Amino acid sequence: MTSREQPPHQPLAESVLADLRAASVATLTTQLLKRGFRNRAPVGLQPLRPDLKLIGVARTLRYVPAREDLATLEALASPEHPQRWLIEHVRPGDVVVMDARGDPRAGTLGEILATRLQQRGCAGIVSDGPVRDAAGIRALEMPTFCAGAHPNANVTVHHAADVDVPIGCGGVLVMPGDAIVGDADGVVVIPRELVAEVAADAAEQEREEAYIHQRIREGDSIVGVYPLDEATRAEYYARRGRRPA
Amino acid sequence: MTSREQPPHQPLAESVLADLRAASVATLTTQLLKRGFRNRAPVGLQPLRPDLKLIGVARTLRYVPAREDLATLEALASPEHPQRWLIEHVRPGDVVVMDARGDPRAGTLGEILATRLQQRGCAGIVSDGPVRDAAGIRALEMPTFCAGAHPNANVTVHHAADVDVPIGCGGVLVMPGDAIVGDADGVVVIPRELVAEVAADAAEQEREEAYIHQRIREGDSIVGVYPLDEATRAEYYARRGRRPA
Amino acid sequence: MTSREQPPHQPLAESVLADLRAASVATLTTQLLKRGFRNRAPVGLQPLRPDLKLIGVARTLRYVPAREDLATLEALASPEHPQRWLIEHVRPGDVVVMDARGDPRAGTLGEILATRLQQRGCAGIVSDGPVRDAAGIRALEMPTFCAGAHPNANVTVHHAADVDVPIGCGGVLVMPGDAIVGDADGVVVIPRELVAEVAADAAEQEREEAYIHQRIREGDSIVGVYPLDEATRAEYYARRGRRPA
């Protein structure tokens, strides 16, 4: 274990939350792409509850491959065990993000721990491995994104090595404190220092795309409409009654 | 871009459509296997709407790996961009089939474009990559087969190189004009010149298998029934009141 | 074919069945892990019917790669064809477990054969390949675990080589006679000689975990509760009114 100081609690501002609620994950990745980030959406994750939107702040848990003498059921009894420590130090709005190296051979968390996370106000769970007790976790009103279900206990293949350090998850760097947003398309990891502007621009993009989508539903061609050319953009601003800031 | 002439419009004949509606994708692959084709059903695709049957004619879109200076959001504004051009040249009954090299790292199409396709009478979408805005696309009454969902824009990893050329999709050759049929089991790609006879024989096979299935449900052994031996086949013809053509 | 003697029928005892019904697959893997077994839950399988629990005894079917002259539709007509023979020799409570080498390119069984299995009292189907006619199989009241759906006939890529021999399925050794249990998390393969004690201990663990889960739902920390420390264990025994055997 390298660090066990609880990192500073820096929940997302209410205005940012509002923008993130208004923005799809797809739109957020587009805003990140515009800023040069091509790899902010983990691969291989599915929502257990595609109907629930995930918004929160990353707390990270790093698994490494198990060694038979270290990764034991007994080791889980210690409150200092990294997984257990993290769960008991989650704060409202935190998202537990796990680096399971995409290993499909074990669940990375089960229903009892997920229930405890929910009790503590956890915003959601993200893992690039499976979960176990998937039916029970699905029944919780907490969004979980993972690589499906597998019954094995995590110690079968994982050794919990660290918390609150940079990790990879689904091929994406996750820094503690990053903003995590998830919907039916998957998850996006937004560098914390960029989240306010990315969220604001994404919310604006959603309004624009709502207009575009409406035009397309009415039978317009995409030419000039998607993306908006100058003339159609003027119509859009006119209909909205104002230009965006 | 190698070609931008709209290929001749050769919709499937109504009799062929009727046979394809009566045949499952599994049965169609059996008919193709009987003709020596072992590789006509792409791997790695799932239906977003398993309740909707897909039947149509292939229009192909070929993606190659992105190069940062070519695959940009700005490039999408041109009506000559291959993806955009194809969408605006889809005809009723066409199926947009995309070669995304099975890359899981980006959506290959989103809700706005899918909506436009639906407006143009597109029969459905097939991609060996994910889609984005999967929830929105699922809500359309248009069958889509893809490798799940991913939020990234296609330009993140793809450069649209070509339309209406032979492509690979899920490991299967798709020629423009091929018949595309999809159901809950996945998709089959039928060489255009064979579709009439394959569809007819598949429809006939379905009638036979309905009889077999009925016998099995009534408690018969599969021996002599599946496949039909000579005696049971005679009973089948007797019950049907006629031999098939 | 190496063997065609029907193996002795050794259905699971009613007391074992009762314990297995009370235990989740996740809990059963924990009991196996306690006994040194880290690899008893196949990877890559999903339940077609996560609402149905699978409990039964393994009958195995071994596929090897197809050779064009051997794996033909005609070969399926023989009652001695291993797949067909096995289906007609399944006994109530048997589970058909298939080694398809995880090949995604063909279904390993279709609706007609699944219906016949159901008629014969088969407890369920497990395959590390896809099935075909997935919608029809899902409609049967029989649990099936597989690698999704693919329309191709099994002879497209498989040659049925053997029945009732040790096989691998999803990376796990399956011996004929092993106990097979499945739920929404997947499948566990329990060595037959251990099933009674594993099932009993798993059922006991479930009772304990139900207590733990209740405590967590009531707001307790996991510390001292999950796993139970000595004090909390005493409370648990007190509430139960007795110690477990």
Add this chain to the structure above:
Amino acid sequence: MTSREQPPHQPLAESVLADLRAASVATLTTQLLKRGFRNRAPVGLQPLRPDLKLIGVARTLRYVPAREDLATLEALASPEHPQRWLIEHVRPGDVVVMDARGDPRAGTLGEILATRLQQRGCAGIVSDGPVRDAAGIRALEMPTFCAGAHPNANVTVHHAADVDVPIGCGGVLVMPGDAIVGDADGVVVIPRELVAEVAADAAEQEREEAYIHQRIREGDSIVGVYPLDEATRAEYYARRGRRPA
């Protein structure tokens, strides 16, 4: 174990051996393709000794996934252990072909056993897993084709289940008795009943290709030469002084 009767010894006829010596593995696959076999050359194998040609008759060894209580170092002491039994029953000209499911996590054979095989006149070793003691095995004058090297003992991940049964190796069906040929390009598995004609036609094709190659080296275009058109074929026959049988 399903069978421990030594299969009949049917070494390849000297005339077949002569043809096989004259034919490259690539050419043999072409002859098989002409007969409708598209999948006779395993994938993922490399020669430890690309300078040694392998020609022999398949003896098969089937590994399944290990179970911790069965796949032990102690189990190897039994002369009835399938791997050990097979090694002591190999006959001159036999090739040991192993189905290791392509698992890269353990060697499937080590230097001591390879030395014993060489002592017994074994023609060579084929495995779709790695070997251990690769340097030592490379030093033997016996061709070995495998998936590289890994130090782990085979019992780490494998349980030897069977000998002399049909297996898959590198995605290809291998029947006991099949002819096995290997060179720097890899391995081909020739159905035993076809080996005489395939070998003869391959040897003839080699003669033809030697002529073609000579023409190309002299500066000819491939047009009309590769493949030979009628005119060039006439020149070829003229130079040879006779038509092939």
Add this chain to the structure above:
Amino acid sequence: MTSREQPPHQPLAESVLADLRAASVATLTTQLLKRGFRNRAPVGLQPLRPDLKLIGVARTLRYVPAREDLATLEALASPEHPQRWLIEHVRPGDVVVMDARGDPRAGTLGEILATRLQQRGCAGIVSDGPVRDAAGIRALEMPTFCAGAHPNANVTVHHAADVDVPIGCGGVLVMPGDAIVGDADGVVVIPRELVAEVAADAAEQEREEAYIHQRIREGDSIVGVYPLDEATRAEYYARRGRRPA
């Protein structure tokens, strides 16, 4: 086939060739990274001849998955077959780059065709699939980069669809006319419009790194030396006797 006009012959200028000879592939990727290109070096390719440097201009050949009735040995006889056409239209300095979708199941080119390419002055061969007759191709004095060796003919799994169009190779976009450079580390694909400046800057970087390497071999720390800080850079320029342009 979409295009059969021979593209304009634009061999690399002698000054560019000189710079590319002086630069390693690793250094060229660094120069591309400085310009924002992170994905210009294909994955999964190995040099058959690591001692031969490859420098040339891309001619592309696009394979798609085979269909049994199209990808036949007979089809290879036509001089219009894309692979055959390309080989007979290669010009001195051209590199044949093949998109084989990374499929390991067949060779993409054999010795006779490679010999013909060499006769025509071909600079080298790049394929993301294997080659066949690898020993023979290795013996040619022509650099070849590929995914190892496999004996199968390309028609076993490939249908040659197109030449001189943008392709993917090893996950990298290759445009006809791109500069291709290969050494023991693999291959880099340089956009044609950038090759002069990338090559010049890479050659300069090599001179700088030769100095750094010398300093490190003499026992210096990397701190301040790799990369050069201001003071060490001044020393470097002093030793060189001049600043680079």
Add this chain to the structure above:
Amino acid sequence: MTSREQPPHQPLAESVLADLRAASVATLTTQLLKRGFRNRAPVGLQPLRPDLKLIGVARTLRYVPAREDLATLEALASPEHPQRWLIEHVRPGDVVVMDARGDPRAGTLGEILATRLQQRGCAGIVSDGPVRDAAGIRALEMPTFCAGAHPNANVTVHHAADVDVPIGCGGVLVMPGDAIVGDADGVVVIPRELVAEVAADAAEQEREEAYIHQRIREGDSIVGVYPLDEATRAEYYARRGRRPA
């Protein structure tokens, strides 16, 4: 960065080094298997110099996926950059072990840094990613085990996150201070607290296997010899003139 204190220098004792020099990596894995460790040999690594044996103490470097704004060439200039810091803090006998998540898309170290490591007395390099400048690194008299070569700079896909923490490498847990041994078969990671006894028992096993190997070379059957039965073991002890301790 979580830790930058140089860990205590605990070189392997000379007697341990002597035993490790006498033992092959394969034999060391057998000794670990006897102690219940089934997963101590990384997968996917090859020796650049199979003729050089690697023996040393693990220093770890942890890469996570790159983020475009963090993983830059400029970041490498800082002496605090984890990779650079580690290289300048390596001590004689240390082995640099890198967790590159098995990513094939970039080299994890190049020739200049490898040269610096050699200058500092580094015992060798282990990476589950490729290296760049592979030819230059091969020319150093320092054993390197890696996933082949790739020209890209590590910042292309990696962000150096940490040093001297537990990592995964090729699917195996590596703790700082673990003993690392490599030969032509690959690498084994020995828990530091076990290395003395594992090395001693492995050296003893080598002596025994030398005897066995000699017997096999002389024509003995493996039965009773490999493994030694009681009688043969007595002969072995007799020939050795003593029992092992």
